Amino acid sequence: MSTEPGQESGGKSLFSLQRRERLMEELRAHGAITVRDIAAKLGVSELTIRRDVNILADEGLVSRVHGGATLPSPLDRSTAGRATSHSYSIGMVVPSLDYYWPQVISGARGEAEVQNLRIAVRGSAYDAADNRRQVQALLDTQNIDGLIVAPDMGGEHGKELLRWLNALPIPVILAERRAPSEIPAHKLEWVATDHAFGAGMAVRHLWQEGHRMIGCLTDSTSPTSPHVVRGWKQAMNALKIPLDKSIHEDSAKLDNGDRAKHFDRVLELCRESGTTAMLVHSDTQAVAFVQHCVDRGVDVPGSMAIVGYDDEVAYLAEPAISAVRPPKSYVGKVAVQLMAARLAEGRMRPVHRIDLNPELIVRESSVGAPRAASVSLVEDAL
Incomplete structure (x- = not known):
């Protein structure tokens, strides 16, 4: 009987150990995995993944469930005897x-x-x-x-x-x-994401894409926003973009009706200042802003490039939103x-x-737009 590359008796080959490490990484990131999805992601058979899950379960590292595995649960009696x-x-x-x-x-x-x-x-x-x-x-x-x-x-x-x-x-x-x-x-000790660094990455990315006026839209009720604003300001100063002419708006505690009016005002400020790109915290705010731009006929990224912050739901937008991922x-x-x-x-x-340090995940919302026409396109849309 043939075996997959790197598979040896007892499942102790380097490849199988690396594969099981990948399974544990996926579990820690998402809490659960399915055999079908992981097999497709790793390019191996579902039988191989089931064997890996069985080995990890026998070692008390995962709990087997129908079609996949989860991190160990106190309700899983099969691992109770091995618990220390x-x-x-x-x-x-x-x-x-x-x-x-x-x-x-x-x-x-x-x-x-x-x-x-x-x-x-x-x-x-x-x-x-x-x-x-x-x-x-x-x-x-x-x-x-x-x-x-x-x-x-x-x-x-x-x-x-x-x-x-x-x-x-x-x-x-x-x-x-x-x-x-x-x-x-x-x-007190702490571990925290350098959100100012993340905001700076977003601003520099937009600069490299050709934008010379870059605004910032945040939520003052979030503990993260002050750090995002600080990083935005530091990057703007480093790039010699005048802060006194740049847009910084607060979108805290806005319901749907007020939010639409607020976003209209932001777009009007963009037209007046020649702003062609926005850093938006958080993800949900970025998704709402992209949808509002689409509703108002402002093309993203053709007329307005957008980078979100958090990368929780940014990929669900249309177009998918570039985002800083802590x-x-x-x-x-x-x-x-x-x-x-x-x-x-x-x-x-x-x-x-x-x-x-966070990382910047680049998607459609911030790349490939013609810059020369951006300002006039925003003006025409309004």
């Missing part, structure tokens, strides 16, 4: 369970398995009082040894929350957050690595604060 006691328990509080944060959680859970840590996750809101309630619930019920949290840091309530977290008797690591310099949070799963992964090292080494370990 965890060395530490950590709590994790995030502000959303349906946008951005699922990938962060997945990365944290995957690394927790590697580090033999138990992780308890609670969803919260973008609200300091609720953040504190959820953290307190973990402290009261879960007997945790460390905490990973993405707190709301706005206003006096946010500052007080940071002071409280800094005073806790267990280590605390912030995820996608940095304590401001005015808060003496000397114990390393979300790695934020969770590195946060757990920091926690594991802190719990192992104790107070002798220096405080670590880590920035991770």
Whole structure:
């Protein structure tokens, strides 16, 4: 009987190990895989993937489900006998369970398995009082040894929350957050995406595509937006694009009717200033802006090039939107690595604060447009 390249008895060839590593990477990124999709992606037979899943399940690394696999679940009795006691328990509080944060959680859970840590996750809101309630619930019920949290840091309530977290008797690591310099949070560690760097990448990409007036559309209620704005301004200054003549608009808390009027105003400002490209945070805002441009007859990217930020739903737009993609799963992964090292080494370990670079995913919305006619096309559309 023939075998696939690199396959040997016992499934221990280098190729099969690499293949199973790819399976685990997909699981940590998405939480589940199907045999059919992974077989097509890796260019091997479905039988080969089923064998890989069986090997990983026998090692307690995955849970088998019909047609695929998931990360191990406490409800999966087949792995219960192989489970070992965890060395530490950590709590994790995030502000959303349906946008951005699922990938962060997945990365944290995957690394927790590697580090033999138990992780308890609670969803919260973008609200300091609720953040504190959820953290307190973990402290009261879960007997945790460390905490990973993405707190709301706005206003006096946010500052007080940071002071409280800094005073806790267990280590605390912030995820996608940095304590401001005015808060003496000397114990807090963090891992965060360098969003300013990501915004700068987007501006330079648009510059290289020929745009000389590049606007910025953000949501001031998001903890990420100030960093995006800072990176946009830094890149604009470096490229000698005058900020006083550039568009920077806030799209916070707009319903559908107000949003349409707001976007009309943005397009009018683009016409007046000669702006032919926009950096838009977040993804959902970018999708809405692209749809509005299409509804108003403004061609994307022919008349207006757009780069979104987050890369959660940007690929679903028509045309697909270029976007800055933060390393979300790695934020969770590195946060757990920091926690594991802190719990192992104790107070002798220096405080670590880590920035991770995002990447720019280039799609149709920002490339290949004729620049000379851009301004007149926007004007004609309006």
